[in-house]
Amino acid sequence: MEVSAVCRYNISEMRAAFQGTYMEYQDSTRKWSQYNGEVPEPRPGASGYNSSQDLPNNVLDFIKLHPLMYEEVKPANGAPLLVKKNVIYTQVAVDRVQALDGKVYDILFLGTGNGWIHKAVVLGSTVHIIEEIQAFRVPQPVENLIISKQQQSVYIGTQSGVMQLPMSTCRRYISCFDCILARDPYCGWDGEKCQELAETLDRSRLIQDVLHGNMGCLNDSAQATPVQKNRTVLRGDDVLLPCEQTSNLARATWLVNGTEALVEDGQGHFRLGVDGLLVTDMQLEYSGEYQCYAKENGLQALVASYALTVLPEQVVPQLPPTMAHPSWHAASYAYGDMKFIYIAVITVLGSLCFVLSVALLYISCLQKRKGKYNLRVPQASSVELQTVSSNCVSKGSPEEEEEEDLGIFPDGCLQIIPGEAPTLASPSKDAPPAPPPPPPPLPAEFTNGIPTLPNMLRKMNGNSYMLLRQNEEPCTSPLYNSFTEELSKILEKRKHTQLVEKLDESSV
Template identity: 35%
Template sequence: MLLLAVVCLLCLWSPATLAGGVGSVPNCMPRKTVSLKSNGGHSFREDGVLNYTTMLVREDLNLLILGAREAIFALDLANITSKKAMMKWQVTDEQNDECVRKGKDATNQCKNYIRILHKKDDGTMYTCGTKAFNPTCGYLSWADGQLVLEDKQEDGKGKCPFDPFQGYTSAMVDGVLYSATSINFRGSELAMTRSSDEIIRTDVTANWLSEPNFIHMAHIPESENKPEGDDDKIYLFFTEAAVEYDSYSKVDVSRVARVCKGDLGGQRTLQKKWTSFLKARLECSVPNTKLPYLVQDAFHLCPGNWRTCVFYVVFTPQSDSSQSSAVCAYGIEDIKAVFSKGKFKVPVKVETSFVKWLVYTSDLPDPRPGACIDDYARSKGINRSLDLPDKTLQFIKDNHLMDQEVKPLGKRPLLVRTGPAFTRIVVATTTDLNGDSHHIMFIGTKSGSVLKAVNYDGEMVIMEEIQLFESSQPIKILRLSNSTQQLYAGSDAGVVQVSVSKCGRYDTCLDCVLARDPYCGWNLDTDRCSTVNTSHRDSSVIQSVKEGNASRCQQLDNSKPVNISFFLGNTVKLWCQPYSNLAQVEWHVNGRPIKASETFQILSDGLMVFNASMDDNGHYTCDSIETVLHQKYRTRHVAYDLKLWVGTGTTASLHDVREKHNTFIAMVVILTLMLAGLVIWNLYKGHLPLPFCPRGPMNRSEVDHLDGNRTGDHKLASSRNMNSNNNHLNDRRCSDFKETDRLATTTGSTVHVSLQYIDDESEI
């Protein structure tokens, strides 16, 4: 519990300036932690196949199309353990040999990594693989329960990366592939490309893209219900080396860029190049950090029309000085305003070699550089980008960077958390019992877990952290299915499917309501936590997601004591596991609060009693207190009656124990004195040798003397046998008593030593 408190204190301190507003972060710790064994999901992996990092959810076919290394799978969308089909797409020996000759690793790099899977309008799928640094694309179909790849394949350069481990992204819009990836073998030339009949792409210069790492691409249909006749946009999220900073070392920044879907390039200037490519910096400021955070993944959600679209973006630090990750949200209208109304930042040469970036304050050419063809352009006789004047094209040829940054909603991050870095994000929508809609974020981490979080009017609540893979397996892809309400996560090692709502994890009414999970509510009729729906909008279900009000829950008292007995000096652990990581645990003994001391240590899952003595007898109780919006809820989890063990099947009160303890000590003293007297008398009479000083072997005259004194049939053994047997017997008895002393000292337990009865003198 102490460790959890310290971690939460660090999280609360780090984003201290975020109090209030959309980005407040009161609870940086997941309320509930779900282990790998109890996540309740399904998993899939195929022997010999790795890198399950490309997914296409086909709800129309009830299939999850899964791309891995040299294989494509069709899995049942409801249960991915059911493999419907598998298709191998491997490199040939010739392709592998050629890849190796070019200096690549045959084991890892010279394979075919499936990197693109998109559904086309006719129901077929378009797929691309790295194919041993020779990217190749083809058409995939689902027919008669089988995956079929057409024999005719095409060059994938500019569509799919050469290097399987280089950043890339793509989108299929109206049957046309838009991609951002490398366009050469070395991976040094990167571009954003539209692979239509007339290929359009960015130019390979630092002003356009400077050492970019592509992250996410999204199509936003901005032409819908737009009175000015605007065009659809393709948005690109990426990182790149900043060209605008005066710095001795390279600084990376996060960007969002956009192009117009109808862009055809210029007539003379910017032929087959984007005339609408603009980029701006994404701001996601985390307190107490110096370098900008870098985007790792993005997900766009449009609950209504395109004007409601929100981009949820995951950021991580670019240096090891910070271990915090962040999530920022950006509204489409804010992004659009920067590109359509913001000022440009342009390079200006200073002296002879130095370039300084300044804000462009002069009049812009008309039409505005980078603007899509709209009704205003058409009124000037400009119906296509091919009709744009040279002044507009010359300006946009070298000046793509906006001066203004895109700021997140609420002007601050939604979530800042210290721990394993965030890797991926998807967002689902659901409606609570009051009819309010909520965006539920599922955030993948580098340690193989997923955070389930929601923002309630500025309060970020992390409901669960669910472990999906071993901690050494980062989550590399996340996908959602609206029809099955399932989350799919992929890593290098396999795929896991879990439900977005696992209400059965909440055991009690208090646990269910305080979880503030909009998927779940406590059903009074069934007395269990279950998934809510529109039919539950009555008094039979308790749910309070924004307020966390659990006053309608009946208080349970699990106070029937458990009897525990202990031995003197032992260490005793009393188990108590609260429902919530956010709850504060309180222990009492005989009604008195327990504080940490040399005797007691309070852990997150119990109480340790060290060197237990008679004074530790008593009645112990464990309560947890969870605070939600200043309202405290107390739960009695367990009670123990702890008593000292004094005999088989019996326990005793403190007075009885002391009486019996004193009697036992007196008996031990008397027996010790009697034993000491007996030993001294035997030593005096010569019946026992001195302790630990065994007598040496007898000489011949002593043996003869003993033979002469013996009568009857009892004969003495030869001197050799006697010396051997007697020495062995004395040594064995000595070692027996030494072992007895050792056990008594090290364990403190009563040691029982048994002596074997000898009924034949010949055995001596």
């Protein structure tokens, strides 16, 4: 649990403790005990020395062995001034101000670990928190607090920046009760508004009660009467009557028709909360005038007023049969129209689903039929590549078709066969397939010639050896002429250059 305490110490008691005896650690008992021996001169802690270098060695040795004082310094009045739960105070700054009663009061500005400032006044042995201010929107610890009497401001420092807050905000109290109950030594009521003492020359008209906080306001005439609000609810319903308190120390009190006996927390259908009065399961006898008062330190002020009216349950009038018949027909017609719309929507959606199903079935059939005509050879390992030129076609005779199967074209064109070279005689259906022959050795001129081949051949990107077959007869295709000439130039050039001994992983 997070708890913080604010204590006040007497300077004379602290000075007397440092003037007393020291403590010494006993190795035999392993405890700290009072030291009654001699104290060297000058006495440790005495004024007149700004540096330890000015002290003799015996004094420094004595300080190392006797760092503690024997006398205990307790807070004034023997107890803390303020103990606050769920709050971590990080910084404190104190200001002193003289009130209208002639007494001097200490004003505490306490910084919290989440960026809030608590302004409090010391009243004897207790502390009264005047207000709580959220200085920073983003929660962050307050690291510095500095009071400027000249600027009448408090400067708050955090990691994100510095904020300036006024030491007093008397104008925010709009009534005599608010000004007196705040018990702020900086503020006083002049009969019309709450004024700051530092800005008022004539203080004879001001009213202030810092010590008790309940004197000065004779009646509630200075308190602005709230406007009465009307509330109408049905019997059996619940209703919330808001009553916002401006002070955390105030207690809300409700009166129903001038009496408080009916409204008690947990009694009947009434529930009291910080936001107002909740009435559940309203009854006819709960109608009346509800008034919310704020009670604090013996003072009472009207905060909210309501005129509550509870109506009986609504009764549907019984219509004669002649009047009820048309309405029944109208309801049946409306129901019939809605039913027709639902059926129409369902029919349209079903039709769309049927059409889409038929279209998908038709497309799948077309794809299956297309695949049946395209796959001429049901051998998965056989791949047919397009030749360099589409001009090299068969002439249609059986002999030419046989030569085409062997990779020889009558017009001298070139055919590229990936993988393995076909055999001359086609194997029979019953005989097992013969193992593929090893790839033929490549001439030395083709070891590094792939980068210089034409783009049309380079795009094939083959990952195995290719068997090139060419007839001695010249090719009639212009593309083959250009390829033959370029290949001859490359081979002629390779004769005069040094070749790489290691063959490429993929060659043609």
